Amino acid sequence: xxxxxxxxxxxxxxxxxxxxxxxxxxxxxxxxxxxxxxxxxxxxxxxxxxxxxxxxxxxxxxxxxxxxxxxxxxxxxxxxxxxxxxxxxxxxxxxxxxxxxxxxxxxxxxxxxxxxxxxxxxxxxxxxxxxxxxxxxxxxxxxxxxxxxxxxxxxxxxxxxxxxxxxxxxxxxxxxxxxxx
Amino acid sequence: xxxxxxxxxxxxxxxxxxxxxxxxxxxxxxxxxxxxxxxxxxxxxxxxxxxxxxxxxxxxxxxxxxxxxxxxxxxxxxxxxxxxxxxxxxxxxxxxxxxxxxxxxxxxxxxxxxxxxxxxxxxxxxxxxxxxxxxxxxxxxxxxxxxxxxxxxxxxxxxxxxxxxxxxxxxxxxxxxxxxx
Numbered sequence: 001x002x003x004x005x006x007x008x009x010x011x012x013x014x015x016x017x018x019x020x021x022x023x024x025x026x027x028x029x030x031x032x033x034x035x036x037x038x039x040x041x042x043x044x045x046x047x048x049x050x051x052x053x054x055x056x057x058x059x060x061x062x063x064x065x066x067x068x069x070x071x072x073x074x075x076x077x078x079x080x081x082x083x084x085x086x087x088x089x090x091x092x093x094x095x096x097x098x099x100x101x102x103x104x105x106x107x108x109x110x111x112x113x114x115x116x117x118x119x120x121x122x123x124x125x126x127x128x129x130x131x132x133x134x135x136x137x138x139x140x141x142x143x144x145x146x147x148x149x150x151x152x153x154x155x156x157x158x159x160x161x162x163x164x165x166x167x168x169x170x171x172x173x174x175x176x177x178x179x180x181x
Numbered sequence: 182x183x184x185x186x187x188x189x190x191x192x193x194x195x196x197x198x199x200x201x202x203x204x205x206x207x208x209x210x211x212x213x214x215x216x217x218x219x220x221x222x223x224x225x226x227x228x229x230x231x232x233x234x235x236x237x238x239x240x241x242x243x244x245x246x247x248x249x250x251x252x253x254x255x256x257x258x259x260x261x262x263x264x265x266x267x268x269x270x271x272x273x274x275x276x277x278x279x280x281x282x283x284x285x286x287x288x289x290x291x292x293x294x295x296x297x298x299x300x301x302x303x304x305x306x307x308x309x310x311x312x313x314x315x316x317x318x319x320x321x322x323x324x325x326x327x328x329x330x331x332x333x334x335x336x337x338x339x340x341x342x343x344x345x346x347x348x349x350x351x352x353x354x355x356x357x358x359x360x361x362x
Binding site: 018023025026028030052056087088089090091092093094122125127128130131132133135136137139140142143144147152155156166168170172173174 | 199203204206209210211233268269271272274275303304308309313314317318320321323324325329333335337338350352353354355
């Protein structure tokens, strides 16, 4: 089984901080291995995602790259399959079976961009995939793509080495904390 | 079949503008009927969602309410079922069948909050539901909840009266525009 990773393009400090953080936390919660982002370097995004992983477990990584193009070329050279999530692509339900087959043997990167998508992404991607051909949100696109790839199983996964975890409850909050001392 | 609507709590102008807009556009793209938000009144959110609906079709509504509590009480009095999406709730896969049954006969509201969730929401909700018990994003929570409720069918729906629509393409952008004159 390959890994699912996310590549977030064109991050802008301040303006994109919350959305990029949401993309990363969503990827982590749904079982992706890492998010790499390009555009502006942003310590705030890195720290807030790392803090979540420290507390809530797992080994999700968040990293910055100066050149998303080099990152993508290296990834493909290493055998990975690149999926660009864009409303202009072929619709997810029409290709998801094929993507699941690919994921059994290869890593898969989900590329999402901010406001302006560099035209080169459409060419470098092995496939441009739409999560509906409607305008909405890169957070939703990443969430739905991962959920469909994993056929919903990731919603019930648990995280190793969590300091904090939730006991599911129909009314209220039940939180368990592991003290490390 | 009931309708799915979204209630977004605690909107703050500027700080939440993009995330609230993403929640609305995601709800629209996935087949929800409307989003109502409380907190700060925000013309920017309303206008940008309305512009998307004008261009891309359908009849999604975005509305503001001063009192989310009154909204929720009225909704429940009218026979609707209130689901509060929170990481502390019971996990979506464990209750989705029951929610689908409810939706066959009743409207369903998905409540998402911003930073601080008023404790009263946990009580007023008929059910508190987690889309994983991990911290991530209200955009992803809304996306996955609607997708699971509709069993993925909404990803292939089309929108009435669209001025613009996309022809799905593996490489590049194919956009069709209807001129209205």
